[in-house]
Amino acid sequence: MSDQVKVNPTPIQRNINDVAMELTELYYSASNGSEYTVEKIQQTYRKFYATAELMTSTPSEELKKI
Template sequence: MAENIEVSPTPIQRNSADVAMELFKQHIRIKSTKVDEYGDLYAKYYAIAETLRRKSPSDLEQFLPSNFFAKSRV
């Protein structure tokens, strides 16, 4: 057996549930929300994340600022 084992880190894969939870946390941090609304709120963010996951990237470009690509390639 080798004395040194090298492992390459794998990128973190985010799924729709992770994205929904992050959006949910941001929402309740910014806006006062009743606890009994949490389930519906999370479900809405999950639905948004799933819908966007299924879209092609070109369908989403319309939501970016017009100068987005100019800034990101600097």
């Protein structure tokens, strides 16, 4: 029996929430900071979430046409 264990790496899997959070963080890290209200951040997150959801439900052939 070998003393070494071989493990295959698994790819990082991100879900729609992860994408929306990262896009929201990126958006606000690039802004000047005057728009940081809870309501504005929630609205921005919802828009990015909806966009990510739309992209996952749209066939890739349709996305290539855009």
